[in-house]
Amino acid sequence: MMDSNDTPVDVRLSLRVNGQMRQLDVPPNVVLLDALRDRLGLTGTKKGCDHGQCGACTVLVNGEAINSCLALAVVHDGDDITTVEGLAGEADLSPLQAAFLEHDAYQCGYCTPGQLMSATELLSNRKVGTTDAEVAEAMSGNICRCGAYKNILSAIQETRQQHAGAAID
């Protein structure tokens, strides 16, 4: 809908963000990334290229990793969103976050939230195989300019193996 000045009116939408229902009014041209950062104050999710090429903005929508920079917020009305702020528990880091720390899987840290979100999806994604090559391919939408790929991969591999073991128990 347009108002009398021919400007699109805000759209009301509800998002479940990190387990909490949030309601916001946004113009249609606001992407999910900006809605999370600028309107909900969740600045953990990073804006890198803003064109779906770097993966810094990766969040989970209904459990799937997507580039939040290419997703209009209004399209996700009613969806379940997980950002990096939703990974840690009250007292503990998530196993994956702990593994990133343990394996020194970052330098500057700017890509880390996106890497963590993509990797979090991978923990429960059984379609992607277990070899280093398969995991690296599945993570290729997340660019790390510092080149911490090797340590990112080892952090993911270790956590994924633990996760698979835990799932069998």
Next chain:
Amino acid sequence: MRQFEYKRAENTRGAVHAHAGQASAYLAGGTTLIDLVKLDIMQPERLVDVNRLDLADIEHSDGGTLKIGAMVRNTTLAYDQTVQTDYSVLSEALLQGASRQLRNRATTGGNVMQRVRCSYFRDGVSPCNKREPGSGCSAIDGHNREVFAVLGTSEHCIAVHPSDMCVAMAAIGATVHLASADSERAVDFLDFHRLPGDTPHIEHDLKDDELITHITLDAPIKGAGSTYIKLRDRSSYQFALASCAAIVALDGDTIREARIALGGVGTKPWRCKQAEAALQGASATDESFKQAAQIAMEGATPYKHNAFKIPLARKAIVRALRDAAERARRSAGEPT
């Protein structure tokens, strides 16, 4: 990003109605559209969101065909059991396209409709006949390496069609189903995309008052082996320099039927029917495959920076045919 009106479509009819007669665009996964709206290359006044349409099923259809809803996501399609079993070339092509995040959002219909990656098209200022008809083509005498074609080019446009999925579909054989408010029609997949000719701004056969509802794949060729080989500057998350979808069915060591389609080298998903005809009845040897590759690239036009694509595509064809034939042999050897 520019302002636009947003309409969420509840059904196909509503979507078509909201789209027709407006400076509007359908919004599916948005992985091309939002990128290009941010760059101000696409300038819709209205976006018609088709994400909630009931077009996300994959089902068997008449005569052994497979009906894929336009809103089926690339990830879903790639891992579908039937696709992995009967159309593994399609699954392979999808999984070599883009990144996992993009595939999770990108749709079947949207993939067919994706725009070219030409840097002159995307920069918003260079002369570009696609973006601004009649302004000229900056790529022909410009930097024309990675995403520029050698087949199907014209003096007005040489941008490659960037899809991997479409190359597999061109090889398999498919039909694009379109709906308008009061009628439906079907277009052969190979006729859906247009050659640039002297109208590079017209990229496909979809009319303003139509929507892609689904794509049907032809019945799989019995006993065939298939593969998708994609050659690129880095081994993941990169557009093809040359790619080949090959399907080969054998009778002993004789080729019963072969399909070849190319990506990274054509201005549309490029099917090589003459090369296929040369293979039919030939023996499945490297010699036959090399001859087919030679035929497939006949008439290719090299540009300053992409001449290497012609021999590269030939090698991709030979390798893909060899691998597809090997898979056909292996599956023939398996107990049924």
